[in-house]
Amino acid sequence: MIYLRLFISFCIIGVLAFGGGYAALPLIQEQCIEINQWLSMSEFSDLLTISQITPGPIAINSATFVGMKVAGIPGAIVASLGFMFPPFIIVTLLFLVFKKYGHLTFIQDIINGLKPAVVALVAVAALGVLTETLWDGAEVTVASIDMFSAVLALAAFIIIRKWKTNIITTILACGVLGVLWEFVSAFLV
Amino acid sequence: MLPMMRERFVEKLHWINEDELAELTAIGQSSPGAMVVNTNVLMGYRLLGFWGAVCALLGTALPPLVILSVVFCFYDAIRGNSYVSAGFRGMRAGVSAVIADTVIDMAAPYLKREKMLYIPIMVLAFVFAWFFDVNVAVIIISCGALGAIFGILRDRRRRSS
Numbered sequence: 001m002i003y004l005r006l007f008i009s010f011c012i013i014g015v016l017a018f019g020g021g022y023a024a025l026p027l028i029q030e031q032c033i034e035i036n037q038w039l040s041m042s043e044f045s046d047l048l049t050i051s052q053i054t055p056g057p058i059a060i061n062s063a064t065f066v067g068m069k070v071a072g073i074p075g076a077i078v079a080s081l082g083f084m085f086p087p088f089i090i091v092t093l094l095f096l097v098f099k100k101y102g103h104l105t106f107i108q109d110i111i112n113g114l115k116p117a118v119v120a121l122v123a124v125a126a127l128g129v130l131t132e133t134l135w136d137g138a139e140v141t142v143a144s145i146d147m148f149s150a151v152l153a154l155a156a157f158i159i160i161r162k163w164k165t166n167i168i169t170t171i172l173a174c175g176v177l178g179v180l181w182e183f184v185s186a187f188l189v
Numbered sequence: 190m191l192p193m194m195r196e197r198f199v200e201k202l203h204w205i206n207e208d209e210l211a212e213l214t215a216i217g218q219s220s221p222g223a224m225v226v227n228t229n230v231l232m233g234y235r236l237l238g239f240w241g242a243v244c245a246l247l248g249t250a251l252p253p254l255v256i257l258s259v260v261f262c263f264y265d266a267i268r269g270n271s272y273v274s275a276g277f278r279g280m281r282a283g284v285s286a287v288i289a290d291t292v293i294d295m296a297a298p299y300l301k302r303e304k305m306l307y308i309p310i311m312v313l314a315f316v317f318a319w320f321f322d323v324n325v326a327v328i329i330i331s332c333g334a335l336g337a338i339f340g341i342l343r344d345r346r347r348r349s350s
Contacts, residue, residue: 016325018333022288024223026318027325030325046268048284050264052284054260056253059222061257065261069261080250083222086221086222087223087226090220091217091230094216094219105340106337107219110337112307113339116332117310117311119296120312120318122291124315124318126285129284133281149278149282152283153283161290171280173283174279174280178279179275179279182275
């Protein structure tokens, strides 16, 4: 049953999403693209884009988006509940442990070990998105790089690193440039 | 997000004090899932017990749930338009840049001397995920176990010295 599969997949994402907002990305990618084929890589990139420019945690945004796409509004609700269910239990247990002992050293040791791995996994997910940006599903060769996207991504990267510009403004500006470029190339051809 | 929570819960509503918020945030960050949801659930527990936590959970999840549902409907309706997809292609370039920037910020603290120990974990996790396509869950669980072992070894050394 689709609802059960959505719930379980997002439970798995929820139980393993340690270490901040982006930690869920590689898990979402694995569950929704590789294991279940609910999203294409291009839709995943669009989902990320939408998550970046709307408020709310990326994981809940993703659960809603994927749930909507696969099974409509009930799907969105089931997927979001699935994502929040394991953390709800775990946070309850940690609250009780903290009340009793006044520290969470053991769980913090575990997180210290897994956080560098999460950085690496987010890097892998980032490379996936970059591949999608530069090649848009085409075969990965030097000749087939989408030069407009490459230049735009590099320029955005330099601007963000250098001036720490607002994320939403930067992404929207890139979107506007994308539309303008489409206009210009339509005239040129 | 944290400044907003402080302003609302500490300064405006006086539900908890500054120290308690810091404590709840620390517990929230130690749990998997979205930090905001976790911290709000803890706030619910602190104020009203179990049902307070349930209300906080639903209250935090509802706005993104509604917003994204609406956005999804728009997205689904207009994605076929060539200018819309051109806009998304442009934004995708921006998102790639933002994520690259975030990854660098996340990795930078590990270059400090006292955290060097964790660099091999990072490199191994990358190699296993990128080149060998090892399951993400397997990598996270084994690195968590490694962290627990490091902790136990450290406690032993501390006790013996």
